[in-house]
Amino acid sequence: MTYGCFSTERRSYFANELKIFTGLVFQLKWNAPLSFFWLDGFAVPRPDCRACRDTAQVSPIGDDDANRDARPLQNNHVIFIGIKSRKIIQKRSLLMPKLTIESLQKEAAIFSATESRHAEKSLFGVTDGKAVGTYLEHRFKAYLQNKYEFEAGNSASGIDFPNLLVDMKVTSINQPQSSCPFKSARQKIYGLGYSLLVFVYEKTDNASKNTASLKILHTIFVNAERTADFQMTKGILQILENEGNQDDLIAFMLDKNLPVDEIEVGKIANEIINNPPQQGFLTISNALQWRLQYNRVIEQAGQVEGVYRVGE
Numbered sequence: 001m002t003y004g005c006f007s008t009e010r011r012s013y014f015a016n017e018l019k020i021f022t023g024l025v026f027q028l029k030w031n032a033p034l035s036f037f038w039l040d041g042f043a044v045p046r047p048d049c050r051a052c053r054d055t056a057q058v059s060p061i062g063d064d065d066a067n068r069d070a071r072p073l074q075n076n077h078v079i080f081i082g083i084k085s086r087k088i089i090q091k092r093s094l095l096m097p098k099l100t101i102e103s104l105q106k107e108a109a110i111f112s113a114t115e116s117r118h119a120e121k122s123l124f125g126v127t128d129g130k131a132v133g134t135y136l137e138h139r140f141k142a143y144l145q146n147k148y149e150f151e152a153g154n155s156a157s158g159i160d161f162p163n164l165l166v167d168m169k170v171t172s173i174n175q176p177q178s179s180c181p182f183k184s185a186r187q188k189i190y191g192l193g194y195s196l197l198v199f200v201y202e203k204t205d206n207a208s209k210n211t212a213s214l215k216i217l218h219t220i221f222v223n224a225e226r227t228a229d230f231q232m233t234k235g236i237l238q239i240l241e242n243e244g245n246q247d248d249l250i251a252f253m254l255d256k257n258l259p260v261d262e263i264e265v266g267k268i269a270n271e272i273i274n275n276p277p278q279q280g281f282l283t284i285s286n287a288l289q290w291r292l293q294y295n296r297v298i299e300q301a302g303q304v305e306g307v308y309r310v311g312e
Contacts, residue, residue, distance in 0.1 A: 109311030228280025
């Protein structure tokens with residue numbers, strides 16, 4: 001038995017995710033079997049809404065045409081109770097469009113402009129950057145969920161948009177950096193394995209109104225192949241350009257304290273000779289997790305291939 005109540009503001013959004021059912025039986029609290037079809041604004045009345053019970057015309061079970069003449073309810077509630085499905089037909093035209101890299105960047109620019117004008121009471125006096133980042137990430141995902149269909153990330157996937165291979169990072173302009181899980185030393189050379197959408201904000205508190213605002217100063221998209229360490233990849237590419245060999249690469253990587261043993265660094269050197277990396281633009285510091293620093297991508301965004309200033 002299921003029960004759901006939605007305001008009129010939520011109906012259109014709910015309709016987007018609703019699968020169309022034919023031959024459904026709705027068993028309401030007063031045990032009246034009703035047929036329901038999502039046509040022309042028709043809805044089943046809420047049982048405890050006496051004023052609207054008589055305003056809905058409900059057809060006999062299986063009578064599709066009668067529902068086309070059903071009058072929309074005037075109240076602001078819809079109820080779905082005890083759905084027994086006989087046949088389910090998915091109607092893709094009612095689904096929201098799928099989120100793409102292009103639409104993600106477009107919406108990030110719109111969201112940044114809107115969020116920069118928003119005053120938020122819950123952030124007043126908050127100095128914890130992680131709390132601010134979590135707030136902004138949740139705001140952006142909620143914004144997208146009202147417009148697009150996408151798979152949200154979880155602890156297993158490790159990134160925010162696994163289907164797009166994009167992770168979202170939120171950082172203060174005072175110290176633009178964040179952390180990410182360490183998977184392999186190769187990430188410092190060949191990139192993280194996914195793209196980054198970076199929101200760089202400046203937080204100000206309004207003491208007279210007890211609110212805070214996050215002005216999004218930079219919204220930057222870094223392609224996956226550009227998420228390697230700048231100095232590491234620059235040095236490797238210079239060695240290759242100067243006709244360096246495997247020994248030169250091994251010495252350089254050990255000198256740069258790449259977190260690998262001698263056997264693994266030899267394998268990576270051989271891989272570099274056969275498959276040179278692209279120039280990265282992050283600064284990646286060794287730690288239990290990678291420490292990513294974004295000053296360079298802020299400076300270079302829009303000037304180099306693969307690092308874009310969203311909205312420009």
